[in-house]
Structure formats: structure tokens, C-alpha cells
Amino acid sequence: MDHFKSYLSFQRLIKINPAQTLALGFLVLIFIGTMLLMLPGATKDRNYLSFIDALFEATSAVCVTGLVVVDTQSTFTLFGQIVLMLLIQIGGLGFMTFGILIALFLGKNIGLKGRMMIQESLNQISLEGMVKLVKFVVGFTFLIEATGAVILSIRWAPDFGFPNSIYYGIFHSVSAFNNAGFDIMGNFNSVTSYVGDATVILTLSSLLIVGGIGYTVILDLIKKKSLRKLALHTKIVLLITFILNITATIFILFLEYNNPGTLGELPLKEKILGAYFHAVVPRTAGFNSLNTADMTLSSQFLTMLLMFIGGGSGGTAGGIKVTTFAVIILAVGTIIRGRDDVEVMGRRIPKELIFRAFSITIYSAFIVLLILFILTITEKGVPLNVLLFEVISAFGTVGMSLGLTPDLSPTGKVLISLMMFIGRVGPLTLAFALAKANKKQAVKHAEERIMIG
């Protein structure tokens, strides 16, 4: 409580907003992580990491992305791996708790209606309530991670031996819940050995869905007894998550059914599990049970779209978020039908939120295209789909790759690190800036119209 109050005074003193505090905190964490990963004890066989490689790995962990320039299992010692796991856990939790702080500030800035929304979804706006909420988020995180770790430890006992399997269970449970996508399976393999293993696939996918859906949804589901009474936000996130996962599973199944590099050789049950996992992980876990590079261009394209969309707000997921996606789809549909108000499930979406959704989408597309353009210059000879996949993966903090990451030029590594950082804190900062923008400016210029479209 007192700590939080003194944080607020400190913040007023140096005049930075919560989003900026988050960005700064992440930078410090990345710097510490970089130093730790460069220590001789962090890597096996004196394979000391270069500064750029260590920076890349630390950024990838803190931003829960999972893109890697070296194979985690064969490169890092136990110490190095635990550093990565801690960076993931602090990065994931830090993002969620700062999300709460930012939601609180948004509530203050957007007036009574905004506060009512936050009261409805969080049922708290007082500082006391917020501290309680942070405690809930932390407790919930550890509870779910522990559950996942137990299931995975038992499943993996025959494969990695006991008690070694406990470490594997904890590492992958933390990585999955935080949507980090780091694995210690070796040889850049991710979980491809378990493509048809229902226990591993369903445990990991449940962890990453729960982690990526956002704490407001979790809270709302816990507090409300009836489905009807759920907040609009909860309903939209659940519905879109469901639709995207089902649709993507069907598409991947259809597109890869006969592809010998992916689903082609598998029995039907494993085909379905493989398609389902690949439909779920791009938003934004980043594990893979199929070799993404061997997929059809259609599936790679679909994966890129899913990576760009990402998960729910206020969770461990990245991307523009499912609500943003839903609102722009609804808005464009409304416009084409020549109507004015964007309506869904008997409710009207406020104009300012539609504007915010458009802004975040366009800003995200800008950043992705800008970094992509620079990479076409620095990474000569790499096909467009491989480059675009890498950039969107970094932006959405997904961590899937068509295999480019270890082969990136030093400039490329710095650019992708930057993209991971921007992808993580950018949209949130933007949402914050947008909420602040409601304060009127002092001088009003005269309006003048121009022709659009």
C-alpha cells in the first residue's frame, strides 16, 4: 500500500506515466538479463554469448516472445536457463500488473463511464482494491503454473527421468502460461516430438489460452455465476477466441492434410491435435508441434494473421488483441452497410474505442512494414514470407519462425529485438496516450475538409 503510494508520488515527481514506467522497467530488466546471460556460468562449454546475442535472448525472454538465436537447451547451463525462466516470469507478471495500473489510470482519465466499465470488469478501483487485485493475479498465476507443472512433470517422468522431469514441467509450464514459447527440448525442436501427445498438447494449450485471455476475463468468469451476466468484454474475448481457434484448426487441417512435411503422415487423431495446437499457438505462445517452415504458404499466411491479432488485453499475450480485431471487423461491417453505430450483442461500442482500435491496428501495421522494409535491405536474399513471418512474430511476441532467427545479421538481430520491445509495450503505451488525448488542447485551429478515398 505505502509502496504504491510512494510510487505514485515518485511518478508525479518525474512526470512519467505508467506505460512509460513499464517501458523503463522492461529496459532495466533486459539490461540485467543481458549481463547475466553473458556471464561465463550462463553458457555451456565456454560458448559465451556476444552482447548482441545476449541482448536478443534477454529481450525475447522479458517480452515473452520466444524467438531464439541459439538453442536454449544445448547452449545454456541450468543457471542460464533459470535466468531465462525468471526473466519470462517477471516480464509476464510485470506486464499484467502494469496492465492493471494502466487500466486504473485509463479509468481516471476517461471519466465516469470509463470508471463504471472498470468497476464492472474489475469490481474495484480503490488503491486497496488494486493491491488486492495484483495479489489475485500473482496468486492465480502461480496456482495455474503449479497445476501445469505437476501434470507435465508426471507425463515427462518416463522421458526425462524423475526428478529431472519436475524441472522440465516447471520450465514449460511457466513458458506456456506466460505465452513465452521458450523450450528446453533441444535442437530448436520446440514440442514437435509431442505433436500427437494429447496430455502435453492439451496441457500446454490450456495454459497458454488461460494466460493469454487476460485477467479481466478470468475475474469476470470467477465472479459471475451466469453466462448472461458476463461483461461485454468477456463475451467478446471468449467468442472471438473460440471462433478463431475453431476456424484456424479447420483451415490448418484442410491446408496441411496431405502435406508430408507436416500433418500428411500422421493418423487422424494426431492430425487433429496437430492442427488444433498450430491454430492456438500463434496467439501468442510460440511453441510449435509442426515444422512451420514446411507448411504451405497458405498456412504460413494464416499463421501470420493470427500472430498479428494475438490474444486478450491484460494477459500475457501480444498482438493487436482480439477485442481490437473484433471492433475493426464490426466497424467496417457497419460502415459498409451504411450505418452509424457499431453494435454487438445488443450493446453499442463507444466511438472513441473504435477510433482507438483503428489507431492501434494502423500503428501496428506501420511498425511491422517499416521494420520489414529495413530487413529487406539488411537480410538480402531472404524471401518475403520468411522476413514477414519473423517481423510479425516479433511484433506479436509470438516466437514462431520459419528458421531465420539464428541466421539474422547483427543489424537484423537488433531490429528484431527492437520489434519485440515495441510489440510488447507499444500498443499499451498507445492505448494510454489515446486515453490521455481526451483532454482538450488549448488552441483550436479552424476546421477544413479534404476529400478522402
Add this chain to the structure above:
Amino acid sequence: MDHFKSYLSFQRLIKINPAQTLALGFLVLIFIGTMLLMLPGATKDRNYLSFIDALFEATSAVCVTGLVVVDTQSTFTLFGQIVLMLLIQIGGLGFMTFGILIALFLGKNIGLKGRMMIQESLNQISLEGMVKLVKFVVGFTFLIEATGAVILSIRWAPDFGFPNSIYYGIFHSVSAFNNAGFDIMGNFNSVTSYVGDATVILTLSSLLIVGGIGYTVILDLIKKKSLRKLALHTKIVLLITFILNITATIFILFLEYNNPGTLGELPLKEKILGAYFHAVVPRTAGFNSLNTADMTLSSQFLTMLLMFIGGGSGGTAGGIKVTTFAVIILAVGTIIRGRDDVEVMGRRIPKELIFRAFSITIYSAFIVLLILFILTITEKGVPLNVLLFEVISAFGTVGMSLGLTPDLSPTGKVLISLMMFIGRVGPLTLAFALAKANKKQAVKHAEERIMIG
């Protein structure tokens, strides 16, 4: 005058708006063109076009795109070529004059402020004024086209012989002013033989810039004596056109300077001419003096961005339009700085226009990505950059290609035809729908907020 009034009564009778009338008119024109191009007399050596090929060619001409599945010069007889030229001319003029009608309707729908804008930029809103304006547009078109034809006919007299060069002059002048990109140079060569020829390059580029900048800008420039008094619309279009052309020239020069497939072997003067032409044509002429397929991926990417942006509203150009591009850039900049009003050159851009710009951009990106996704399924084995280039070229009615067009599958040809049509009438229809949306809906649902980003 009377014709126009009876059109208005007819329109009220069947309840379609001008944008829908335009779409219908284009469909009828495409159908007539398809039939004409399938006639035995339209093609040389009994190379009768299939229905799909004729449909593709007619759509490409009416929508002034310039993508071709067969080489225009070697496939079509003089009759066939003249059919194409007429389709281009009617398509181009039809679009411009309907643009005026739509601007008039927009003016009626968007209230007093909107009318003042149209009065300012067109200086007319009465029916009499509109008929005068249409006459001006038609007269101006023929004047500029005639000028271009004379210069090109003289230049080409040694190459194609007199009076044959007159035909070449007229065809390419009409094609350039209407930003159609069709050529009769043979062998899919476009104007690559004239990469270093200042007369050809500067004449064609001047024609396509004037045609693509929009009649409101032309009118404003003719009527206003001083640069200071120009409408905001005019200033923005001129400034962005200038910036895009200069920046793109420098980038292309830099990116292709040593590329032996494009600028590498040319003397400096021709390098600059080649870079300049390639910077200008993607918005949205579609001629090419360099082989686009041999360009670096960076240049191809830059070309795609330019094709997506397109030219000015109310001209022969396609794409989202330079004003839309300017407004979203300004809006995102404003948002990131945490400010509220989008301001430029001492004026404020109305909120509703910003919304319109966002909508058109997102809608366009949707359509491009949707068609692209289907093409990854129908055109197996084609790299992403080649497919994306083709789709954006069709959407922006540009007509450049990395060589895919003649090799498209029948489904692919239909999809690209559809894309050319949507790219041509879609954004305008959308702008119209958006303007109508200002009418309030009868039933208002309760507002409910959700978390965005």
C-alpha cells in the same frame, strides 16, 4: 441538363446511390467489352480469347488497371486495340465524372460544412454548375491527351514510321492520362526500351501525374492565382505527391544503383530517369521502364507500398489515395504525441474524415489480404512477394506485375478481375456509405465499453 434530371428521378425510383450506379455501369461496360474482345475480328491469327481471358482484359481496361494475360500488341488486331482504348477512356472519364456526382451527394449529406468544402474546392454545387464541371473535365482530358499524343507521335515517328506513330502516340497518351498502363510495345515489354529516353519518360510521367492528381486539384490550381490561397486539399495532395515521388526516386536509385538487372548497367542520367519513372508509375500508371521482377525485394516492397497508397481523389488513379495516407500518418502521429486534434498547415482535420480515412485503409487491407489468402491456395508454389505484388497491383488498379498475370490459374484470373473491380469502385462506394452513415439510426442500444489494445 434534362438528362441529368431524369437520371436523378430514375435513381430515386430504383433507389440506388451514385456509387452503385457507377458499379453497375462499369459491370455493363465490362460485359460489352468482354463480348467485343471475344469477336473473331478482335484478335490476330484466330487466337480467339477464352471468356475468362476476355473478361480479364475488359475488366483491366475499364478499371484502368493494365494487368494483361496476353500481350496487347501481338494478340489484338487494330480493332481489338481500339476497343481496349475506348474502354480505358470511358472507364477513366466515367470514374471522374461520377466522382463529381458523388462529391455532390456527399455535399448534400454532410451538411453545411461539407457543402462549403465542395463550394470551395469546386466553386459550384448547383446542377448547372455540375454540368459545367463535367464539361470542363471532359474538355481538359481531351486537351491534355491531345498534347501528349502530339509529343509522343513526333518522338516515335522515326521508330514506328509516320502516320503509324500517331496511333502509338494516341494510344499511349490515353493510356497514360487515364493511368491505365496498357501499352502496344509488344512482348509484355511496356516502355523498357525507353528507360533512358527523356522525351518519352517525361511526357508519360507528366500525363499520368496530371491525370492521377484529381480534378479538384486541377481546378483549384487553375482558379487560384496565389499558392497561399489554395485549398487545404490541394496543398496536401501536391505536397504528398511531391514528397512521395522524390523520396521514392532516391530510394529506388539507392536500392537499384548496382543491380545489373535494372539500373546497374545504365549511365547516371538514365539511372536517374529510370529511378524517377519507377517512383512515379506505381501511383497508379502501371507502365514500367525497368523489369520489376529483376528488382531487389526492397524495391518491390517499396513499389507495393506506393501502389497501395495510389494517387489523388477524383482523378484516374486508384489506391487508398494520398489524402487518406496523409490523414492516417498525421492521425497516428497526433495520437502518439498524446494529443487530440489532427492539425496540418494551421487547419484542423474533422474527426469524421479521420474515421473515414482509417476505415478505407483497413477495409482495403482486409480485401487485399483476403484475396491474397485465397490465391495462396489456388496458385500453389508462387512466392509470397509475387502474389502480394499482383494483388496490390490489382487493388490499386496499377497494372505492374512480377510476371505472374499470364500464368494465373482460371480461378486466379477471376479473383484478380474481381480485385480490380473492387479496387476501382470499392473505396468510392465506401466513402459514400460513410457519408450516408451520418444519419442517425432509429433505435439506440446502451453503450458498453471493452478493453482495446
